[in-house]
Amino acid sequence: MTLQFFKYQGTGNDFVMIDNRSLDFPKNDTKLINHLCDRRFGIGADGLILLENDEKTDFKMVYFNADGNESSMCGNGGRCLVAFAKYLGVIENTASFNAVDGLHHASIDDDTVRLQMIDVLKVEQFDNYVFLDTGSPHHVQMVSGLEKFDVKTEGAKLRYGKYGEKGSNINFVQKTAPDIFSVRTYERGVEDETFSCGTGVTAVGIAMFVTKQTEATEVTLNTPGGKLKVSFEQNGDVFENVFLQGPAKQVFKGVVEW
Secondary structure (H helix, E strand, O other): OEEEEEEEEEOOEEEEEEEOOOOOOOOOOHHHHHHHHOOOOOOOOOEEEEEEOOOOOOEEEEEEEOOOOEOOOOHHHHHHHHHHHHHHOOOOOEEEEEEOOEEEEEEEEOOEEEEEOOOEOOEEEOOOOEEEEOOOEEEEEEOOOHHHOOHHHHHHHHHHHOOOOOOOEEEEEEEEEOOEEEEEEEEOOOOEEEOOOHHHHHHHHHHHHHOOOOOOOEEEEEEOOEEEEEEEEEEOOEEEEEEEEEEOEEEEEEEEEO
8 A cells, every 4th residue: 555644843843644534554553553653663753643634623533653553632732733733725825623532623823833732620639740631631840950861761661650550741840930831751652751741741831830830821842852831721720722823834845655
């Protein structure tokens, strides 16, 4: 089979994008998806995303981790998919789409995509970390010396040891200014540090507000792959109108056979 693919990245979080409106892609083939995401033997990516038709919205997002398994919401992937939809002519400057965690709205201006995330209904505070779900589960923990921190080793310990088979994404954070934080993330499914994680920085922004590390409801998050902005509104214990904003760019396109 021959397949045209596109490669997109959002602050270094990279994805294989496939127009699957014809439903030809064998999305139950875990080994194939894992192979396509392999950085040595395949195209190379943190995940693979299918754009499909949806009866009620502009399109549907189907997201797979690099291990080949369908996964929970990916914020940077959602932003990249909006850029891909515009490239295909599916949308113009605004979009609504369905993903595994429900309905999302977005806007795009040049290479910048602003994506509305789901409402965050619960934020759990513990002695040295915060846990919340922003479409994917996230552990948020402040550390010192983030630049030299062993994210892969320490992240894996928490991902497996604390959260078991299902796992959680693990975010390590350091404050760099009143409303600016540096973030490094270990992602389950990738089982390594990624250059950026959209649902992760969203979780960090809210966690820093809840733990009073900032009073701002719009914060800047610096990741190894670039800068993202997160904004939100608090309504009681719920966080609403949560937005993730940053760049999303096409890197290349090609054809792959198997």
